Amino acid sequence: xxxxxxxxxxxxxxxxxxxxxxxxxxxxxxxxxxxxxxxxxxxxxxxxxxxxxxxxxxxxxxxxxxxxxxxxxxxxxxxxxxxxxxxxxxxxxxxxxxxxxxxxxxxxxxxxxxxxxxxxxxxxxxxxxxxxxxxxxxxxxxxxxxxxxxxxxxxxxxxxxxxxxxxxxxxxxxxxxxxxxxxxxxxxxxxxxxxxxxxxxxxxxxxxxxxxxxxxxxxxxxxxxxxxxxxxxxxxxxxxxxxxxxxxxxxxxxxxxxxxxxxxxxxxxxxxxxxxxxxxxxxxxxxxxxxxxxxxxxxxxxxxxxxxxxxxxxxxxxxxxxxxxxxxxxxxxxxxxxxxxxxxxxxxxxxxxxxxxxxxxxxxxxxxxxxxxxxxxxxxxxxxxxxxxxxxxxxxxxxxxxxxxxxxxxxxxxxxxxxxxxxxxxxxxxxxxxxxxxxxxxxxxxxxxxxxxxxxxxxxxxxxxxxxxxxxxxxxxxxxxxxxxxxxxxxxxxxxxxxxxxxxxxxxxxxxxxxxxxxxxxxxxxxxxxxxxxxxxxxxxxxxxxxxxxxxxxxxxxxxxxx
RNA sequence: UGGCCGAUAGUGUAAUGGUAGCACAGCAGAUUCUGGUUCUGUUUGUGAGGGUUCAAAUCCUUCUCGGCCAGCCA
Numbered sequence: 052x053x054x055x056x057x058x059x060x061x062x063x064x065x066x067x068x069x070x071x072x073x074x075x076x077x078x079x080x081x082x083x084x085x086x087x088x089x090x091x092x093x094x095x096x097x098x099x100x101x102x103x104x105x106x107x108x109x110x111x112x113x114x115x116x117x118x119x120x121x122x123x124x125x126x127x128x129x130x131x132x133x134x135x136x137x138x139x140x141x142x143x144x145x146x147x148x149x150x151x152x153x154x155x156x157x158x159x160x161x162x163x164x165x166x167x168x169x170x171x172x173x174x175x176x177x178x179x180x181x182x183x184x185x186x187x188x189x190x191x192x193x194x195x196x197x198x199x200x201x202x203x204x205x206x207x208x209x210x211x212x213x214x215x216x217x218x219x220x221x222x223x224x225x226x227x228x229x230x231x232x233x234x235x236x237x238x239x240x241x242x243x244x245x246x247x248x249x250x251x252x253x254x255x256x257x258x259x260x261x262x263x264x265x266x267x268x269x270x271x272x273x274x275x276x277x278x279x280x281x282x283x284x285x286x287x288x289x290x291x292x293x294x295x296x297x298x299x300x301x302x303x304x305x306x307x308x309x310x311x312x313x314x315x316x317x318x319x320x321x322x323x324x325x326x327x328x329x330x331x332x333x334x335x336x337x338x339x340x341x342x343x344x345x346x347x348x349x350x351x352x353x354x355x356x357x358x359x360x361x362x363x364x365x366x367x368x369x370x371x372x373x374x375x376x377x378x379x380x381x382x383x384x385x386x387x388x389x390x391x392x393x394x395x396x397x398x399x400x401x402x403x404x405x406x407x408x409x410x411x412x413x414x415x416x417x418x419x420x421x422x423x424x425x426x427x428x429x430x431x432x433x434x435x436x437x438x439x440x441x442x443x444x445x446x447x448x449x450x451x452x453x454x455x456x457x458x459x460x461x462x463x464x465x466x467x468x469x470x471x472x473x474x475x476x477x478x479x480x481x482x483x484x485x486x487x488x489x490x491x492x493x494x495x496x497x498x499x500x501x502x503x504x505x506x507x508x509x510x511x512x513x514x515x516x517x518x519x520x521x522x523x524x525x526x527x528x529x530x531x532x533x534x535x536x537x538x539x540x541x542x543x544x545x546x547x548x549x550x551x552x553x554x555x556x557x558x559x560x561x562x563x564x565x566x567x568x569x570x571x572x573x574x575x576x577x578x579x580x581x582x583x584x585x586x587x588x589x590x591x592x593x594x595x596x597x598x599x600x601x602x603x604x605x606x607x608x609x610x611x612x613x614x
Numbered sequence: 615u616g617g618c619c620g621a622u623a624g625u626g627u628a629a630u631g632g633u634a635g636c637a638c639a640g641c642a643g644a645u646u647c648u649g650g651u652u653c654u655g656u657u658u659g660u661g662a663g664g665g666u667u668c669a670a671a672u673c674c675u676u677c678u679c680g681g682c683c684a685g686c687c688a
Contacts, residue, residue, distance in 0.1 A: 061628050061636095088688050123687060180686055187684055191616045194684090225686050235617040237684050246686035265688045288619060289683050311619085313681095318625085366637060368627045370620090373681055377625045380638050390651060425651070456649080465647060499647045510647050577648050605649040 063369045065103075065310055069111055069280060081113035081279045084151075085139065086269065088120045089131035089253070092339045092346045093138045095360070095381075096315040096322045102364035103312070104282055105144040116276055117146040121154045122268050124252035132253070138347040142357050149276075153268050154254045156275060160263045161215070163271060163301045164226060164244060168207045172300050173244055174200060175210040176227045183225075186232075187240050193233035194240045200229065214247055217260045221247050228267075230296060238293045242266055270294040273307040281307045284314040285371065315367065316375040318534040320345045321543055335547060336530070340586065342596055343530045343551050353527065354572060354582025354598030355381075359388040375535070382599050389572055389580045389598070394422045394429065397467065397512040398560040398575040398595075400524055402441035404487040404516065407472060410438040415515070418498065420468040434561055436469050439516035441559045443577075446511045447488060449477055456508040458488070464509035467576060471496035471507055512576040519559035524581070525596040526553045560595075567593045577601065 062070065072078045083104040087093065093101075108115035117139060121127050139146070167173035176199045178186065188194035202210075214224050226245035234240055244267045249260050270293075273281045281294075288311045298306050316322065322345065330336050330344070340348035350360070363384040367376050397420075415437045423429035446457045446464075458464045463473040476489040495501055499510075530551050537543035567573070569585040571593070580598040587594035 063627085086688090090688080120688065126687075176686095183686075184684070189616085189684060193616090222686065227686095237617085240684085243686050248686085262686095264686075269688085285619070286682055287688090289617080291618090313620090366626080368637095370627070372620050374626060377638065380626070383638060386650090395648075395650095421647095424646095424648085454649095467647060507647085509649090512648075574648085574650080577650070579650095601648075601650050603649070608649090 064371070065107060065280070065282065065312065065369060066110070068308075068310060069107070072279070073111070078279045081108060081111050082116065082277050083108045083113065083280055083282060084116040084118050084273065084276065084278050086118045086120045086272075086283075087135050088123070088126070089128060089135060090123070090126040091131060091324050091328070092348055093135055094322055094324075094327065094347060095317065095320075095345045095350065097138075098142060098347055098360050099315040099364050099367070099369075100282070100284075101139055101142055101144060102361055103369055105139075105142075105146075106361075106364070107280075107282075113279070114149060115144070115146060116149040116151055116278070118151040118272060118276070119153060120265065120269065120272075121152055121252070121254060122262050122265060124248060124250040124262065127253055129253045134348065138351075141347065141351055142360060151272070151276060152254055153263075153272050154252060156268070156272055157255060157259055157263070159275065160268060160271060161261075163303075164211065164263070164267075165208070166302070167228070167244070167300060168211060168226075169204060170300070171204060172229050173207070173226055174202050174229055175207045175214070176200075176225050176241075177223065178225075180222060183243075187237060188232070190237070196232050197227070197241070200232075200241070211245075214245070214261050215259075217249065219247055221249055223247065226261075228293075228296070230293075236289055236292060238266070238290050239296070242293060266290055266293050267297055270297040270307065270309070271301055271303065273309075274298050274301065274303040274305050277305050278307040281309045283309060283311055285311050285373070287311055311371065312369045313371055313373050316373070317345065317381065318375055318378045319529045319531050319536070320378065321531070321536055326543060330530075335544070342525075342527050342584070352582075352584055352586060352596075354389075354580065354584075354596065355385050356388050356392070356572060359385040362388065378529070385599050386580065386602070389574065391425055392423070393572045393574040393580055395420075395424070395574045395576050396561055396564055397434070397514055398524070398558060398564065398578060398581070399441040399443055399512065399514050399519075400555050400558045400575070400578060401444040402514075402519075402557065402559045403444040403447060403485065405440045405442050405472070405513070406487055406489055407438050407440070407492045408475070408489050409491045412438060414438065415518075418469045432563060434468065434563075435515045435518040436466075437515045437517055440466070440513045441516055441519060442466075442488075442511050442513045444485075446509075447474070447477070447485070449485070457511065458490075458509065462509075463493075463507055464511055465496070465499050465507045466513045467510050468499055469497070469513070470494070470499070471501065512578075514559045514561050516559070518562045520562055520565045521557055521559055522565075522592075523594070524555045524558045524560075525584075525587075525594065526555055527551060527597055528553075564593065564595075565591060567595075569593060572598075574601075 085104045105115040225243045227241045230239045245261045294309045342353035417433035451459045470492040472490040472492045477485045478487040531546045532548045533546040536546040567583045569588040571583045579600040581595045583593035584596045
């Protein structure tokens, strides 16, 4: 059909495997899964995995399951189960009816454990955790068999039953796979399959006091669900032989295949759950969904659109080498999306009063403003203009450097959508601080242009003073000052950016903004992309936070010259 | 000096024996009622040595560097 017109995009190594499997007839459809443990909030690294799993399934007309790996009741909570579902949906993915929980398989898993025992492939061990570690050997020395390794099947069965019945306290017994204590891969040295935990599970309550381990549960869950390609991160590479052992020994007809890829690392951020928890717990940020956090809930509040995250995920690709993606690429994807859809509005964040001396005292007129030049259907709105206005303080310089083409004494600029104005005088207070600018306007320049076609290089945004809505605006910046936090200082907490949150008081916004509903993506003209934070906004009083700056070569150049 | 995996511009990722490409970042310019967007141009790369071949990022080999593994976590 449209084959010729479509550019042939190169495949990543996972797609290559899938296409081979489809071509060879090994599979006629594919099934993937996203398997979070509900023990915390999802972050941008999980977003990569979500996009990869759901996106790949979508691409090949298959399906992707959302499965919670809830095998450790001590760490897991209902709250996380809900937030994770919300995050996946927000990213734009749909598991339809395929929502699963490893805990739903507890009975099935238990029965397979019985099978393994009967086959002589598993045994109940009474060694303590410390002893098991000793017996395991080291990276360079083989392990030794546990004294319980050759316990008779009947005895194993009986003990396992009693474990299940709750006869033993935590840690007294464990069910172990009987594989190879001399394997160079430590995961194969008789790994634990079941442990005793007298803990209440968020979903199964007190029905069980033995819980299966990840290495046992995960491959079998994949098998039960007919997962064809089980995508996980690199650190599970060493577990693959065990994954294959479990699916084979279970004698379950479907054999899934585990494929590992490199997890996402991003400059200027940390992805470790432990550190993120510390940031929240010790008050470095305000919450899990603090807009500075790399959590999905954080970036959602920050005003990053889900489409941008998906585009980002697409662009970073997927491979097997450890890598760290430039944060600038994420911001690029955010700007690219927001440029298309964010309406342009005017907000003066650091106001400087401008008085148009030749404009009638009580006159107010309304000028028409295009909402989004990138969107032909974006429409226009009317903005009040009057004798007294605010412009950005940084848009005026008394003694401007070269290439400064904003306002200064005797110079003319354009007020966006309105008129040309010329500055005549800067009013100062006793301390020498400029308090107001006296300007004149050209009545023939209404709308921001003139018949004579004279060039006006500078354009400023502005707000009519009597109509302005005065409010605070929150400016967020990177949480860390270093590309790799802690790389040089040894502690990521020494590299925190103490300027990561600033509340700007007394900002002057165009009046229509007071009506902005929560969750609006906006561009404050020349200042950046802003978002009405759904968490902080109330009816009639949206709270705007900065999502990202605009690219700004001028201020970058000024900063470079300073330093 | 155990095992497994990896190494391509600054960053990320293609090229699977036949012209090393794309994106971001950087730089320079054009356009612009946002110093935004858009457009054009451009700097920079196959970790090292050896081998096979007419031809190697790609195959073989040695080395170097990096990551992961000794939870009854996932």
